[in-house]
Amino acid sequence: MTGPRFTFQGDRLWLPTAPGTSLDVAAETQVRLPEGLVAQRVAPDAPVPDGVEALGLRDAFPRMDPAEWTQAGRAYQWLAWEAGHRFCGACQAALEPGEGASRRCPACGRVVFPSNSTAIIVLIQRGEGPRRELALARSPHFKPGVYSPVAGFAEPGESLEQTVHREVAEELGIRVHRLRYFGSQAWPFPNGLMVGFRAEHLDGELRPDPAELEDARWFTRDDLPLLPGPISIARWMLDAALAEGD
Ligand SMILES: [Zn+2]
Structure with a gap:
């Protein structure tokens, strides 16, 4: 199941300003959530496509449907978790995918779960x-x-x-x-x-x-x-x- 896709560049959401604008871009990181929502982050130097505005989530709020804004925030939180948990906090080894949404340290066995x-x-x-x-x-x-x-x-x-x-x-x-x-x-x-x-x-x-x-x-x-x-x-x-x- 593919649900809505939200594309971030750093802290900024790429928000199409015209209907039908394609956001089919090469992502550095992509997280696919169980309900089908796709969260992706593009490189900091990727050019912002035509027909797209890059906005922080606070500035995007008045421009979006509240339910859609909430989904964008969920996408952002997952990307932030991914970005902040690349290495083991106990021994600094690079983490690997674990069961479900967790990540596991191959060196010391520590398992980390998404948190808030x-x-x-x-x-x-x-x-x-x-x-x-x-x-x-x-x-x-x-x-x-x-x-x-x-x-x-x-x-x-x-x-x-x-x-x-x-x-x-x-x-x-x-x-x-x-x-x-x-x-x-x-x-x-x-x-x-x-x-x-x-x-x-x-x-x-x-x-x-x-x-x-x-x-x-x-x-x-x-x-x-x-x-x-x-x-x-x-x-x-x-x-x-x-x-x-x-
Ligand atoms: Zn470790």
Whole structure:
């Protein structure tokens, strides 16, 4: 079964600008996923064909159907895994194909499986009715005026719930309870899996960690700041909460 094919040059996706444009090019690396999706990477100096625009995935998002963009991100994550696991991390020998999607070291027998970096994002609320508020924070990397739910990477040995409690305590200085799973998003920058939760404030005053955040505040729904764009689960969580009147 052959499914859609996504061609990358470095971090840039080759996006046809006209229907029927052929992307039949010589690839350096090709990964064929079980559902038929084909991910391929061309040489850094390969000329970009006519009728094709080379765009980073963020810039490609508004130009693509969301489901197609998600597939392109999946293709990118597999290519990134291939590119980053060519040698054994224990003894530096070149890895060989192993069972299934794994790679195996012929020298020391180590087997590596495709992996991703798991992170949580948590939308925290407090209060009832018109006084219901959301805790949102600003990283210095955000566009001016944008606030978002806090997020952070799961550490080895942690459950996702433990990650939520640790990140909220570290970044905001508060405690939460009543965690509810919201949903998840593969996040191809470069190999993330974002897992979304909602939670209620338990106690503590907001004290944003200055190493990570430049501000954090409680916002009512009538007085929201600029929110993240529709590319990410951060916005999906906010839209769901606001649409429910929650
Ligand atoms: Zn090895």
